[in-house]
Amino acid sequence: MGHPSDRSYSEDHEWVLVQGDVVTVGITDFAQDQLGEVVYIELPSTGDTMNQGETFGEIESVKSVSELISPLSGEIVEVNSALSDTPETVNADPHGEGWMVKVRLSDAAQIDALMSAGEYDSFVTKG
Amino acid sequence: MHVSDPDLKRTPLHEEHLMLGARMVPFAGWEMPVQYSGIIDEHRAVRSSAGVFDVSHMAEFRVSGECAFDFLQRLLTNDLSRLSEVGSAQYSLMLEHDGGIIDDLIVYRTGDLEYLVIANAGNHEADAEWFLKHKPAGVEFADESARTALIALQGPLALGVIQELCGVEWEVPQRFHVASATLDSTVPCLVARTGYTGEDGVEILCRSVDAPSVWRLLLSFPEVTPCGLGARDTLRIEMGYHLYGNDMDRTRNPISAGLGWVVPASKSGYIGEEAVAAARDGVPATRLAFLVVEGGIPRPGHPVLHHGAVVGNVASGTFSPTLDTGIATAYLPSELVSEGTELEVEIRSKTARATIVRPPFVKTTSLSGQ
Numbered sequence: 001m002g003h004p005s006d007r008s009y010s011e012d013h014e015w016v017l018v019q020g021d022v023v024t025v026g027i028t029d030f031a032q033d034q035l036g037e038v039v040y041i042e043l044p045s046t047g048d049t050m051n052q053g054e055t056f057g058e059i060e061s062v063k064s065v066s067e068l069i070s071p072l073s074g075e076i077v078e079v080n081s082a083l084s085d086t087p088e089t090v091n092a093d094p095h096g097e098g099w100m101v102k103v104r105l106s107d108a109a110q111i112d113a114l115m116s117a118g119e120y121d122s123f124v125t126k127g
Numbered sequence: 128m129h130v131s132d133p134d135l136k137r138t139p140l141h142e143e144h145l146m147l148g149a150r151m152v153p154f155a156g157w158e159m160p161v162q163y164s165g166i167i168d169e170h171r172a173v174r175s176s177a178g179v180f181d182v183s184h185m186a187e188f189r190v191s192g193e194c195a196f197d198f199l200q201r202l203l204t205n206d207l208s209r210l211s212e213v214g215s216a217q218y219s220l221m222l223e224h225d226g227g228i229i230d231d232l233i234v235y236r237t238g239d240l241e242y243l244v245i246a247n248a249g250n251h252e253a254d255a256e257w258f259l260k261h262k263p264a265g266v267e268f269a270d271e272s273a274r275t276a277l278i279a280l281q282g283p284l285a286l287g288v289i290q291e292l293c294g295v296e297w298e299v300p301q302r303f304h305v306a307s308a309t310l311d312s313t314v315p316c317l318v319a320r321t322g323y324t325g326e327d328g329v330e331i332l333c334r335s336v337d338a339p340s341v342w343r344l345l346l347s348f349p350e351v352t353p354c355g356l357g358a359r360d361t362l363r364i365e366m367g368y369h370l371y372g373n374d375m376d377r378t379r380n381p382i383s384a385g386l387g388w389v390v391p392a393s394k395s396g397y398i399g400e401e402a403v404a405a406a407r408d409g410v411p412a413t414r415l416a417f418l419v420v421e422g423g424i425p426r427p428g429h430p431v432l433h434h435g436a437v438v439g440n441v442a443s444g445t446f447s448p449t450l451d452t453g454i455a456t457a458y459l460p461s462e463l464v465s466e467g468t469e470l471e472v473e474i475r476s477k478t479a480r481a482t483i484v485r486p487p488f489v490k491t492t493s494l495s496g497q
Contacts, residue, residue: 012187020395035149035164036166036357037166037167037168039167039424040424040446041448042477058475060424060446061356062166062167062361062445062446062448063161063162063166063357065424065426065475066176110128
């Protein structure tokens with residue numbers, strides 16, 4: 001598999017990249033491949049609160065709808081609004097330009113419970 | 128990742144799909160490829176070049192004998208006498224006595240007294256039962272589905288490919304006609320100029336044992352892309368073609384479904400005739416409407432609202448790769464079904480704007496002038 005080792009991963013297939021007290025959240029390469037071509041993304045607004053384990057958005061491919069599950073809790077400080085016009089970026093560059101939200105964490109300890117890249121790779125290969 | 132369900136049937140091309148990396152899904156009791164490279168890629172390949180689909184899950188029935196014409200004329204709604212020449216074909220419906228639609232199918236006249244009927248996989252057993260229940264002496268009915276494979280080759284470049292495979296001497300059949308052919312001088316098959324994508328193209332019937340050869344021959348052309356049921360669905364919805372189970376079933380009659388053209392008013396003596404005549408005389412309570420939806424992707428079951436009140440549910444719905452927007456069908460009160468009516472579709476917690484349009488959603492070019 002080989003997901004980037006600079007970030008952490010959730011069992012709901014989100015990645016989390018820590019930069020100070022703000023983290024960037026997106027979906028993994030594995031997730032985008034499973035979904036197929038993304039055609040519609042519903043994201044929250046800046047200022048919204050995100051709660052770990054709860055839905056923060058929706059992502060649709062031609063055939064399916066999936067919920068985006070918050071890997072962490074905090075306040076949303078930036079949203080990748082470019083994705084509403086070019087949702088396919090999530091397929092093309094899931095770990096880069098396809099990021100979804102930036103969040104100011106309310107509980108930095110939540111990051112410790114996430115998986116490393118190696119752990120996530122074995123998590124998805126086990127199915 | 129591939130987990131297979133032993134209860135699902137497999138087509139003769141199963142191994143080919145796995146080798147191409149297809150994502151397999153259960154469909155109507157079959158394990159079928161939903162996509163290979165991606166639904167949008169495959170969809171665009173069919174609109175701009177050519178795509179090949181394994182549709183071997185569909186049912187093939189051969190009906191023959193002195194009374195075959197009378198038998199099918201009684202069981203099916205379209206006028207079989209229009210198939211005046213061997214090799215012609217027509218779209219038709221099979222109805223219950225109350226007008227409910229049992230199945231939609233295509234009938235090919237393959238001989239003076241012989242017809243081939245291609246029907247939906249999901250209705251295979253129900254159709255066979257209905258045919259056998261009504262079959263008189265003097266009609267031979269054979270279910271040839273197990274030993275027959277069906278491969279669709281669709282797109283503006285499809286005819287060039289089939290011509291090359293069948294040789295310069297061979298003549299491509301006219302639209303809604305079928306002809307026998309020998310692919311690559313070796314594989315016998317029937318080539319029908321029919322399809323479900325809105326593009327020109329053919330559907331190839333061959334023996335199951337020959338299916339992998341036919342599949343590989345078609346894919347040896349660089350212009351041909353393998354396509355799954357996902358693209359088949361988006362292509363047919365863009366054309367406003369009905370899908371049995373979504374856009375029609377035993378609770379809908381042809382008039383309400385917008386399929387009155389498949390039931391000629393001049394025809395008589397078929398099962399369901401009285402119910403269709405009654406439906407024609409009145410205004411059906413509901414009609415199938417075609418909606419362009421902005422701000423979300425409509426899916427089957429989503430409520431359709433008019434001024435805030437639920438007036439129906441999405442029957443077929445998807446993202447249209449050609450229009451880059453949502454498109455849907457829905458049975459709605461007849462008085463609302465006219466071009467331009469503004470509605471909303473409730474997509475989970477949000478409402479998206481919907482406007483009734485005339486089908487098809489997309490005008491294709493390869494079939495124009497037909």
